[in-house]
Amino acid sequence: MSMSADNNTLRVAILGSCSVLATIPLMAVAPFVSIPPLTNLAIGTLAAGCTSMILTSILRLRGTQSSLRKKQHQLEQEAKALNDHAILSMTDSDTRICYVNQKFLDATGYAPEDVIGKEPVEFYEKKDAAFYTDINKRLRRGESWSGETRMRCKDGSIMYSQTTILPRDDDQGRWQGTIAVRTDTTEMRRAAAAIDTVAALRGLSEPVVMFMPDSLELVFMNRAAKETVGWSGDTYLGKSVSDVPLDLDIDRLRDGLRQLDEPGTEQVVLRFMHMGATFDAGLQMITLQSGERRCFAIFRDMSGEVELARAREEFIATVSHELRTPLTAIKGAMGLLLSGATGTLPDKSRDFVAIAHRNAERLVLIVNDILDLEKIVAGKMEFRREVGDLCEVLIEAKAANQAYADQYGVTVRLEGTDSPALADFDAARILQVITNLLSNACKFSDKGSEVVGAIAVEDEVVKVSIIDNGIGIPEEDLPRMFDRFQQASNADRHHRDSSGLGLSIVKAIVEKHGGTTELSSTLGVGTTVSFSLPRAVNASWPKKLHVVAG
Amino acid sequence: MIKLLHVEDDPDILEIALMALELPGVFEVKQCSDPLEALATAQEFAPDVLLMDLMMPGMSGDVLLSRLRELPGLETTTAIFMTARAQPHEIQSLIEKGAKDVIVKPFDALTLADQVQAIMERP
Incomplete structure (x- = not known):
């Protein structure tokens, strides 16, 4: 002064x-x-x-x-x-900062030369710029303004402050700029956010536990975590993770914590059992502002997923055994008959046994394909692709499905098979795809209705569509129909006899050919399942396709 | 003649396998449709090779093998499983339990005897 x-x-x-x-x-x-x-x-x-x-x-x-x-x-x-309490800044008549106090410099990290002569709006959050322009208009009208502001500090962080800005004038009442008085509320906001976060964690349905990584001392357990282990209140305080009645091996836990210390490891998941249920504990390390570290463990009850995986495995094993055992007898008997081990067969009889034997082989191929679905998805299955006419496969599939169509009283009609539709594909696999789609269409169609198998050659793809006028699929089921073990919720399992694998096999095989699948359906009107393969032009075609193995 | 004990609960497969194994005339085949029957007769029959189904009612093939191994004279007899449960990890598990190999169902009837012989002769 x-x-x-x-x-x-x-x-x-x-x-x-x-x-x-x-x-x-x-x-x-x-x-x-x-x-x-x-x-x-x-x-x-x-x-x-x-x-x-x-x-x-x-x-x-x-x-x-x-x-x-x-x-x-x-x-x-x-x-x-x-000065000791507040962050002060003043602007001149050109709305440029002409004064800041030490508190301002300390709080924002700026040096005087960083701010003097600059417009305040340069230090505000960009998205708030319009808001501050409005405030400035109010100040020029002689009105003061109070509220929360967000300033960008030199290190890029945001400083929240409770701010009052007053217009400044001289003894003649002429505009001289503004004076802003701020109180830093960043810490208060952080504290409030922390309280909100803890409140959210407490109410989270997933069990959450926080503990010290070295001593394993518990510092937080939410309600779900306490309910899981039968605790209540703050009784966990002062206890260790090893006191928690979970069958979580502490040595494995410490191994997991060590892994979290390795660069690039953000999360470690430990699986363990508790009361007959399977849990996954997702461990993450966090560093507090004080520099202390805490380990967060979020538990997920994986029993449903584990049970589903087990059911899938069991299903595959059952299909494997139940289909392969009779196939062993059929194929073995046919093979022995054809070998002459039981005596010489009349020529006509031998032809029929050969047909039966060949189709038994085809069944073996299909069963194996189902069991190999995992391999397809994992990219470990080989496809013997060559350029051929998809029309031939569609015609073959129709013939193969004739008995099935007759069983359901459905007529199958083909469209677009007059001219070649060339693509690069594995004939046996695509036959499996079309057979699968045709049998589905017949299965879910009304007796006396028609199923259409159509081929369309487009600019870059050849599209095969199987169209039925059947019961249709509810709209909410459509997105998951290509998932494994999924069926439409209106499918009558007892009468329709589906494994729930068909469309996922179709999708996997088509995608391995670089193709795409589509499904559209209207409940009570019908369903169209299509797949498209990249169109091929190859001089080596036409040639005879050998679709049936054996 | 190679003495072969075949244990299988499915009568159709028993019949087909019997014909298939006897085709080349190198095997003397004894068949049991029940694991307990196999346990009762194995020691007396003293087989050179055991050919067993895996999934059988009452006792699974791997349990039967461990029981047979307890019988004098059968501690190291070549054991081969025939099973439709032929996922890689399942085959590995059976080999770890003392099987020399696994023949996957459906087997080829015309080459079954050759397959068994080849496995027996393998070191």
């Missing part, structure tokens, strides 16, 4: 050399600056009066000076209190 005087004013400056907060006119001094000439008596009288007046004025001036000193002291104290 400083004081200075000239002919007309006594200037009181605070808050640093560049700012002027109070300009006090020296009205009491002005009458003594110019005194007119007078007579002796008058002078004498006047002298006596003047002496009295001067003395009075001097006393009054001294009183004023004393009052000013007190005012100055008070202002100094107020300024110090303000």
Whole structure:
């Protein structure tokens, strides 16, 4: 703070050399600056009066000076209190920052030269710029503004502050800029966010446990975690993870924690059993602001997934055994008959046994394909692809499905098979795809209805569509129909006899050919399943396709 | 003649396998449709090779093998399983339980005897 005087004013400056907060006119001094000439008596009288007046004025001036000193002291104290508590900044009449206090520099990390002369909006969050432009308009109208602001600090972090901005004018009421007083509320917000986070964790349905990674001392368990182990309240405090009645091997846990220390490892999942249920514990390490580390464990009950996986495995094993055992007898008997081990067969009989044997081989191939689905998806199955006419396969599939169609009283009609539809494909696999789609269409069609198998040659693909007028698939089931072990919710399993694998096999095989599958359906109207393979042009075609193995 | 004990619960497969194994005339085949029957007769028959189904009612093939191994004279007899449960990990598990190999169903009747002989002769 400083004081200075000239002919007309006594200037009181605070808050640093560049700012002027109070300009006090020296009205009491002005009458003594110019005194007119007078007579002796008058002078004498006047002298006596003047002496009295001067003395009075001097006393009054001294009183004023004393009052000013007190005012100055008070202002100094107020300024110090303000500076110690608040973040202050001032803008000039061009809305450029002309003053910031030390608190401002400490809080934001900027140096004075980073901010002086800049517009405040440069330090606000970009998305808030329009908001601050509006505030500035209010200030120019002489209105003050209070609210929360977000400033970008030098290190890129955001400083939240409770802010009051006042318009600043001179003694003539002219706009001089603004003065902003801020209180940093970032920590308060963080604390509030932390409280919200903890509240959310407490209510989370998944069990969550937090503990110290070295001592394994528990520091947090949410309600779900406590319910899982039969605890309540804060009884976990002071206990160790090893005290928690879970069948979680502590040595494995420590191994997991060590893995978390390895670079690039963000999460480690440990599987363990508890009360007959399978759980996965997802471990993650977090570092607190204090630098201390905590381990978060989020538990997931995996029993459903494990049971599903087990059911799938069991299903595959059952299919494998139940189909392969009779096939062993069929194929073995046919093979022995054909070998002549039971005597020479008449030619006609031998032809029929050969047909039966060949189709038994085809069944073996299909069973193996189902069991190899995992391999297809894993990319470990080989496809013997060559350029051929998809029309031939569609015709073959129709013939192969004739008995099935007859069983359901459905007619199969083909479209677009008059001209070649060339693609690069494994004939046996695509036959399996089309057979699967045709049998599905027949199975879910009404007796007496028609199923259409259509081929369309498009610019870059050949598209095969199997269209039925059957019961259709509910819209909500459509997205998952190509998933394994899925069936439409309206499918009558007892009468429709589906494994739930058909469409996923179709999809896997088509995708291995670089193709795509589509499914559209309207409940009660019918279903269209299509697949598209990349169109091929190959001079080596046409040639005879050998679709049936054996 | 190679003495072969075949244990299989499916009568059709028993019949087909019998014919298939006897085709080349190198095997003397004894068949049992029940694991307990196999346990009762194995020691007396003293087979050179055991050919067993895996999934049988009452006792699975791997349990039968461990019981047969307890009988004098059968501790190291070549054991071959015939099974439709032929996923790689299942085959590996059976070999770890003492089988020399696994023949996958459906087997080829015309080459079954050759397959068994080849497995027996393998070191």
